[in-house]
Amino acid sequence: MEDFNNWIHQGGLVEMRSKGNNYSWCNGQSGLARSWAKLDRVFMDVPLFSSFLNAICSYLPRTTSDHSPMVIEFKMDPFSYGPSPFRFQxxxxxxxxxxxxxxxxxxxxxxxxxxxxxxxxxxxxxxxxxxxxxxxxxxxxxxxxxxxxxxxxxxxxxxxxxxxxxxxxxxxxxxxxxxxxxxxxxxxxxxxxxxxxxxxxxxxxxxxxxxxxxxxKRVMDMRCSNDADSNILCSVPTLNEVFSALSSIPSNSAPGPDGFGL
Incomplete structure (x- = not known):
């Protein structure tokens, strides 16, 4: 098992997202002897994953087999449009x-x-x-x-x-x-x-x-139910807060929404 995990890591493989049943296998026994496990998984290499970021595997209900049937859907990224944003390197x-x-x-x-x-x-x-x-x-x-x-x-x-x-x-x-x-x-x-x-x-x-x-990993929705937090988000930052935020940015941090820093 350790060799197999090392092989996955060395190959840069990523597990495909899944939906449907939480477990893909059942031993078919009754009572306390019944057990489930997720034995069936789908891995993708980086080039394929980069082309189909929204690829998903669906685990269907089991019928005659002790394994759940799996359906793989390859979907193009709906967020991929327009010129690439600026990113400071x-x-x-x-x-x-x-x-x-x-x-x-x-x-x-x-x-x-x-x-x-x-x-x-x-x-x-x-x-x-x-x-x-x-x-x-x-x-x-x-x-x-x-x-x-x-x-x-x-x-x-x-x-x-x-x-x-x-x-x-x-x-x-x-x-x-x-x-x-x-x-x-x-x-x-x-x-x-x-x-x-x-x-x-x-x-x-x-x-x-x-x-x-x-x-x-994209943020699809953001909500703030606390009124005090909402007021803070809308308030004008002080010079000390701006200086503190800029000073806390590591030199090798990834660019933020404006392309310059987090």
């Missing part, structure tokens, strides 16, 4: 050109006062960071795959005929690959809201499994 902070990009945006003159001026600057910052990210980073996985192929080719050349220039290129490419791998680790851990990483192990399947689970 922690990996940007370590880039030497990041602060220069921010300073350029915030040095521009903006018409307005107070919070309206701040909102306009943040809006401009989003646009600038989107373009900067596209130009500097692009897709991190594509950079990693390209560097890995290039390193493999250089290593093959060195095995055939050693050359100082080739080995120097190999060392430079390996250092660059390490930088991009760390950036990808930071991006995945931030998106999965994981505040720790395994040293020396990217554990990409684990991060993707966490991401798949996060995507399917």
């Amino acid at each position: 922690q990996m940007w902070v370590d880039h030497p050109q990041f602060l220069y990009c921010i300073r350029q945006v915030w040095s521009e003159t903006v018409v307005g006062q107070g919070l309206s001026k701040l909102a306009m600057k943040l809006k401009k910052t989003k646009v600038a960071l989107r373009e900067w990210n596209k130009h500097i980073f692009g897709h991190t996985t594509k950079h990693i795959n390209a560097l890995e192929r290039h390193i493999e080719e250089l290593d093959h050349k060195l095995h055939i005929n050693w050359d100082e220039a080739t080995e120097r290129d190999l060392l430079i490419s390996a250092a660059e690959l390490d930088i991009w791998i760390r950036r990808e680790d930071t991006r995945l851990s931030q998106m999965a809201k994981i505040k720790w990483q395994m040293e020396g192990d990217r554990n990409t399947k684990f991060f993707h499994a966490c991401l798949a689970n996060k995507r399917r």
Whole structure:
């Protein structure tokens, strides 16, 4: 059983949501000898889960068998529409050109006062960071795959005929690959809201499994029956409350609704 659980974890498999009977098996005995268990489960790998976040398994009533029939429905995500929202990436902070990009945006003159001026600057910052990210980073996985192929080719050349220039290129490419791998680790851990990483192990399947689970958990309804709590939610925060909230945000936290921080 432990080996099977390790296999599920290593494969990054996620259990499909289910509805219907709580138990999928019954021994068919009578009285105190009767027992139930959930023996039948459905697991999905990350690529399939990412495509069908609303996939669900239905346990139907048992008839002639001691196991409940299972019906699997693959449903597309109804919330997937429009352009992807802005999300601040922690990996940007370590880039030497990041602060220069921010300073350029915030040095521009903006018409307005107070919070309206701040909102306009943040809006401009989003646009600038989107373009900067596209130009500097692009897709991190594509950079990693390209560097890995290039390193493999250089290593093959060195095995055939050693050359100082080739080995120097190999060392430079390996250092660059390490930088991009760390950036990808930071991006995945931030998106999965994981505040720790395994040293020396990217554990990409684990991060993707966490991401798949996060995507399917959505708040569908919120209610506040306490009038005092409702008044607090609608009140204007003080400067000390704002400062305290900003100071409590961890450096590697996942972006909030505005795309900048929780």
